[in-house]
Amino acid sequence: MANLLLLLAPLAIAVTTLLAAGCGPVRESCAPNSICLTSRLLVDACARDAKVTNGFLLGGIAECQGDFGVLNDTVQSSIFLANDSNLPVEIDVSVKSPVGTPVAAFFLDVAPPTVVVPGTRTEIPLTVIPIAPGAAVATLEIVTDADNVLAEGDDTISVDLLASVPKPATEP
Numbered sequence: 001m002a003n004l005l006l007l008l009a010p011l012a013i014a015v016t017t018l019l020a021a022g023c024g025p026v027r028e029s030c031a032p033n034s035i036c037l038t039s040r041l042l043v044d045a046c047a048r049d050a051k052v053t054n055g056f057l058l059g060g061i062a063e064c065q066g067d068f069g070v071l072n073d074t075v076q077s078s079i080f081l082a083n084d085s086n087l088p089v090e091i092d093v094s095v096k097s098p099v100g101t102p103v104a105a106f107f108l109d110v111a112p113p114t115v116v117v118p119g120t121r122t123e124i125p126l127t128v129i130p131i132a133p134g135a136a137v138a139t140l141e142i143v144t145d146a147d148n149v150l151a152e153g154d155d156t157i158s159v160d161l162l163a164s165v166p167k168p169a170t171e172p
Contacts, residue, residue: 040084041146
């Protein structure tokens with residue numbers, strides 16, 4: 001029995017250290033005194049609580065914006081999702097456009113994956129096509145089971161997609 005305690009002591013110290021370091025939100029379904037793993041999804045277009053690792057921006061989960069700038073032609077850009085946890089994160093990504101006459105068409109270039117693997121970044125390629133002069137808006141919605149998002153009281157990260165379509169130049 002003493003040998004077993006000696007073998008388990010380093011594990012107990014490691015778990016205590018992880019919990020003291022605040023490794024993330026604890027799932028409410030976790031039993032007291034048990035080890036609860038958490039999953040985390042970060043979006044590079046989100047500013048609040050953004051995480052930087054080795055000088056590289058992984059992102060946050062709120063105050064999210066993807067600005068395509070002034071559109072004179074079709075523009076392609078990407079938003080990146082990072083999973084810096086040890087658990088896979090499920091995602092369902094879609095673009096929602098407001099009802100009415102569109103100023104620009106925002107769309108996903110390819111069907112995004114449904115899982116972000118632990119320790120990886122996933123690219124979400126987007127395209128916007130100008131249609132008429134004005135301010136263009138849409139929302140990139142990322143529904144997820146990531147614990148850091150669920151801890152905020154929702155299962156969705158919303159990224160505001162913005163662009164501006166200028167009036168065509170008039171000829172003299």
